[in-house]
Amino acid sequence: xxxxxxxxxxxxxxxxxxxxxxxxxxxxxxxxxxxxxxxxxxxxxxxxxxxxxxxxxxxxxxxxxxxxxxxxxxxxxxxxxxxxxxxxxxxxxxxxxxxxxxxxxxxxxxxxxxxxxxxxxxxxxxxxxxxxxxxxxxxxxxxxxxxxxxxxxxxxxxxxxxxxxxxxxxxxxxxxxxxxxxxxxxxxxxxxxxxxxxxxxxxxxxxxxxxxxxxxxxxxxxxxxx
Amino acid sequence: xxxxxxxxxxxxxxxxxxxxxxxxxxxxxxxxxxxxxxxxxxxxxxxxxxxxxxxxxxxxxxxxxxxxxxxxxxxxxxxxxxxxxxxxxxxxxxxxxxxxxxxxxxxxxxxxxxxxxxxxxxxxxxxxxxxxxxxxxxxxxxxxxxxxxxxxxxxxxxxxxxxxxxxxxxxxxxxxxxxxxxxxxxxxxxxxxxxxxxxxxxxxxxxxxxxxxxxxxxxxxxxxxx
DNA sequence: AGAATTGTTTGATCGAGGTCAATTCACGTT
DNA sequence: AACGTGAATTGACCTCGATCAAACAATTCT
Numbered sequence: 116x117x118x119x120x121x122x123x124x125x126x127x128x129x130x131x132x133x134x135x136x137x138x139x140x141x142x143x144x145x146x147x148x149x150x151x152x153x154x155x156x157x158x159x160x161x162x163x164x165x166x167x168x169x170x171x172x173x174x175x176x177x178x179x180x181x182x183x184x185x186x187x188x189x190x191x192x193x194x195x196x197x198x199x200x201x202x203x204x205x206x207x208x209x210x211x212x213x214x215x216x217x218x219x220x221x222x223x224x225x226x227x228x229x230x231x232x233x234x235x236x237x238x239x240x241x242x243x244x245x246x247x248x249x250x251x252x253x254x255x256x257x258x259x260x261x262x263x264x265x266x267x268x269x270x271x272x273x274x275x276x277x278x279x280x281x282x283x284x285x286x287x288x289x290x291x292x293x294x295x296x297x298x299x300x301x302x303x304x305x306x307x308x309x310x311x312x313x314x315x316x317x318x319x320x321x322x323x324x325x326x327x328x329x330x331x332x333x334x335x336x337x338x339x340x341x
Numbered sequence: 342x343x344x345x346x347x348x349x350x351x352x353x354x355x356x357x358x359x360x361x362x363x364x365x366x367x368x369x370x371x372x373x374x375x376x377x378x379x380x381x382x383x384x385x386x387x388x389x390x391x392x393x394x395x396x397x398x399x400x401x402x403x404x405x406x407x408x409x410x411x412x413x414x415x416x417x418x419x420x421x422x423x424x425x426x427x428x429x430x431x432x433x434x435x436x437x438x439x440x441x442x443x444x445x446x447x448x449x450x451x452x453x454x455x456x457x458x459x460x461x462x463x464x465x466x467x468x469x470x471x472x473x474x475x476x477x478x479x480x481x482x483x484x485x486x487x488x489x490x491x492x493x494x495x496x497x498x499x500x501x502x503x504x505x506x507x508x509x510x511x512x513x514x515x516x517x518x519x520x521x522x523x524x525x526x527x528x529x530x531x532x533x534x535x536x537x538x539x540x541x542x543x544x545x546x547x548x549x550x551x552x553x554x555x556x557x558x559x560x561x562x563x564x565x566x567x
Numbered sequence: 568a569g570a571a572t573t574g575t576t577t578g579a580t581c582g583a584g585g586t587c588a589a590t591t592c593a594c595g596t597t
Numbered sequence: 598a599a600c601g602t603g604a605a606t607t608g609a610c611c612t613c614g615a616t617c618a619a620a621c622a623a624t625t626c627t
Contacts, residue, residue, distance in 0.1 A: 183485075187492035193485050198364050208478040214485070237470065244463065244470035251474060252434040255481030259409075259419050259440070262488045266531050267411035270614070297575070310614055312576050327623080382573070523605065536584055538606050553593065553605095 132199040155219040167207040170227035177223020192302040290331040358425040381445040394432040396453035405450020418528040516557040
């Protein structure tokens with residue numbers, strides 16, 4: 116795999132990401148010092164469970180799926196990260212071993228930030244430590260949210276909840292485009308693609324229109340009640 | 342609720358916990374400065390979702406269950422914390438609002454560490470920041486583990502996995518006592534009590550003996566294969 | 568445009584686990 | 598030791614979502 120230096124666009128994506136938003140220029144520069152970029156095809160594996168990993172990753176373009184493997188080869192998605200999101204930070208605190216697998220969904224560009232460097236900088240710059248804590252907290256929260264939804268909601272309810280997460284508070288009617296294929300959404304929600312499909316048709320009765328990747332909501336309240 | 346200062350035993354539990362183990366005495370003392378203790382009965386609520394919370398908690402004795410509520414009133418356990426574990430640290434990074442409920446299981450004593458203070462100390466002492474990051478990481482990991490197990494394993498497999506987590510690597514035969522009632526274990530594993538019961542009897546065919554809270558394993562390999 | 572490939576939907580079937588009701592068991596109390 | 602209460606088990610039933618197979622739609626490739 117060919118590794119490149121950051122170009123100016125890459126840098127812009129990184130600096131615009133949630134992680135960097137509250138960092139001083141000095142702190143940001145220190146982190147990006149020595150960062151590298153790699154390009155990946157459709158199903159490339161970025162790292163695998165139990166393998167050594169010495170970077171924290173950031174999606175510069177494309178999409179990354181983080182998942183665990185069962186003994187039988189089945190896969191369970193832990194999270195899906197879009198452009199601008201950092202991931203793989205857990206290994207940094209667990210002896211540089213990955214606790215999950217990561218795979219590119221569609222062709223993607225990925226930045227790698229040296230985790231040894233990042234660890235050292237976190238000791239010097241309290242804001243970096245703070246940013247890392249917030250990152251860890253958000254990711255922990257994401258996992259807890261998923262866990263709670265899996266245990267409390269049916270498939271249509273989970274889909275409704277996902278849709279509502281994309282709908283601004285005020286509006287009763289709203290439409291948006293899915294940021295990825297339906298089978299990716301299915302994985303993210305812990306569903307088989309068929310179940311997602313059926314969930315969408317159940318929601319159709321509550322004013323949700325699905326055409327390809329376009330989702331239209333005609334009655335926000337109905338969705339919330341679901 | 343009556344709040345007390347830490348007694349020497351309380352302090353010993355805190356200092357012996359995973360969170361404090363790598364901290365300097367100065368750092369630990371600074372955190373414990375102003376910590377208070379509360380006593381709780383069987384089903385006392387420590388905090389509730391969306392409520393303001395300005396402490397990080399530590400179980401000094403007893404057990405605490407952290408869970409989310411569904412619209413219909415059903416509960417989904419996120420984690421169960423035994424003596425010596427910190428919890429509730431997420432609120433610290435999310436505007437001091439709880440993202441879940443916490444309840445004492447059986448009568449418990451709980452320490453409260455002021456989170457504003459802790460936040461400030463994390464800026465001064467890099468080890469404290471580091472300890473917080475490790476805590477957040479462990480808790481995130483716990484949630485991810487649960488999520489993956491829920492999605493990949495059947496009820497008996499989850500129970501087998503739980504048992505194996507308590508079985509030292511070497512031994513093929515082993516026994517231990519459940520640290521809590523079965524209905525708590527059921528909640529933790531995302532199962533109805535009846536399902537846990539049935540899972541145990543399924544495992545009986547693979548050399549697991551259950552008598553009250555005592556669990557005996559007669560064939561570690563058989564469990565692993567399950 | 569037409570073919571080929573991949574993604575999505577639909578139908579039919581099946582199994583895991585939830586729920587409710589009825590016992591049975593374990594354990595603390597007297 | 599006997600009792601009583603709450604916990605755990607068992608049985609019957611039912612719902613949700615996984616799986617398999619097939620039809621259908623949408624892309625990409627030539």
